[in-house]
Amino acid sequence: MNQLLIIKIFVIVLVCSTFTYFLLNFKYGQEQLTLKAKLQTVVSGFVANFFDTFGIGSFSSYFALRNLFGLLPDNKRYNGTLVVQATLPTMLQSVLFLQLVKIDSLTLIVSCVAIALGGVVSGYFVKYVTKNAIYNVMLITFVITAIILILSKMNMLNVGGELSQVRGIELIVLAVVMFLAGCLPAFGVGYYSIVLVVIFLLGLSPAVAYPIMTTASAVQMPMTAVPMIKNRQFYSLSAIIMAVTGCLAVLVAAPIISKIDATMLKWILLVVLVYNIWMLIKAKLELKAT
Numbered sequence: 001m002n003q004l005l006i007i008k009i010f011v012i013v014l015v016c017s018t019f020t021y022f023l024l025n026f027k028y029g030q031e032q033l034t035l036k037a038k039l040q041t042v043v044s045g046f047v048a049n050f051f052d053t054f055g056i057g058s059f060s061s062y063f064a065l066r067n068l069f070g071l072l073p074d075n076k077r078y079n080g081t082l083v084v085q086a087t088l089p090t091m092l093q094s095v096l097f098l099q100l101v102k103i104d105s106l107t108l109i110v111s112c113v114a115i116a117l118g119g120v121v122s123g124y125f126v127k128y129v130t131k132n133a134i135y136n137v138m139l140i141t142f143v144i145t146a147i148i149l150i151l152s153k154m155n156m157l158n159v160g161g162e163l164s165q166v167r168g169i170e171l172i173v174l175a176v177v178m179f180l181a182g183c184l185p186a187f188g189v190g191y192y193s194i195v196l197v198v199i200f201l202l203g204l205s206p207a208v209a210y211p212i213m214t215t216a217s218a219v220q221m222p223m224t225a226v227p228m229i230k231n232r233q234f235y236s237l238s239a240i241i242m243a244v245t246g247c248l249a250v251l252v253a254a255p256i257i258s259k260i261d262a263t264m265l266k267w268i269l270l271v272v273l274v275y276n277i278w279m280l281i282k283a284k285l286e287l288k289a290t
Contacts, residue, residue: 003105008095011218015091018222022084022229022239029077029236038241040069045242046249049089053253055192055209055272058086058246060279072235080233081242083225089246090221093214093254100258101207104165107174108212114175115191115216118182119223132287134184138194139280145197146273149266163204170202182216185224191216193276196269206269210257 033041044065052058062082065071072078098108166174177198181191192213199209228234260268 004098004103004108007105007108007215008098011091011094011215014222015087015218018087018225018229019084019243021226022087022234025229025232026236026240028232029081029234029239031235031237033237037069037071038237040065040071041238041241042245044069044071045085045245048242048249049246050249050253052089052192052246053093053210053214053250054257054268055196055213056275057192058082058089072238074235076233077235080225080228080231081235081239083221083228084234085239085242085246086217087221087225088243089250090214090217092247092250094211094218096250096254097211097214097258100254101211102164103208103211106167107165107171107204107208108215110171110175111178111195111212112216112219114178115182116219118179119185119220121179122183122185132284135280135284135287138184139277139284141197142193142273142277142280145201146270146277149200149270149273163202164208166202166204174198174202178212178216182220185220193272196272200266200269206266207258207260 044062048058048061048065051061059082066078072081177194181194181198184191184194195213195216196206196209199212200206
């Protein structure tokens with residue numbers, strides 16, 4: 001059986017099992033939503049997952065929309081709701097990108113396993129590393145990469161590429177960086193932008209980042225969701241609405257990305273980098289204020 005097909009089946013079974021577990025516990029996350037709140041939740045689910053498909057993490061989008069609309073007031077249930085709703089859209093992203101984007105199975109597996117290991121290990125040393133240190137490293141990385149991208153667009157520097165796989169030293173470097181990227185969620189930081197950056201710097205096609213980061217998320221989200229469901233940290237109706245509208249958003253966004261050429265994807269990467277630089281600066285200022 002084709003390795004990519006096995007990965008797709010694994011992702012689908014894992015996510016569907018998790019979402020079934022959520023549905024079995026649906027009654028424990030009851031909430032009362034007005035028609036206006038339901039419509040706002042629909043908009044939030046679609047917008048956040050649309051941009052998430054492009055590489056701008058849905059959690060940061062949801063945070064902004066939550067503040068705008070006043071949704072999901074309880075912080076613990078808010079976090080759980082985001083994780084639970086994300087399971088279906090990330091599964092769909094993974095399956096679609098594995099179908100639409102050419103990627104080497106070894107490169108994909110190494111990346112996803114490294115990210116997963118980072119997620120597991122990070123829990124043991126998260127207390128020893130400050131958020132500010134993480135922000136500083138990411139900020140420097142993003143700024144340097146943005147400069148490289150700009151120089152590349154000005155034909156002053158030849159970087160990036162069209163590769164669909166890496167081997168040897170490059171594969172080891174990819175694994176190490178992906179492991180570090182997998183540690184980031186433990187510090188409240190998403191890893192999509194880091195994945196985009198390392199893919200670009202290793203000469204891989206920017207499109208390759210999408211099946212990697214979505215498949216990694218599709219595996220990681222259920223593992224995070226299960227304990228949250230068990231502890232009843234979710235809003236049932238909101239999670240369902242966001243999951244369904246999120247899937248619709250993915251169906252709209254994924255084909256667009258797959259048809260965009262490498263040049264345009266580099267511009268998208270630059271936009272993502274600028275956005276993340278701004279968010280990191282904002283986070284650092286907020287951290288300093290506390």
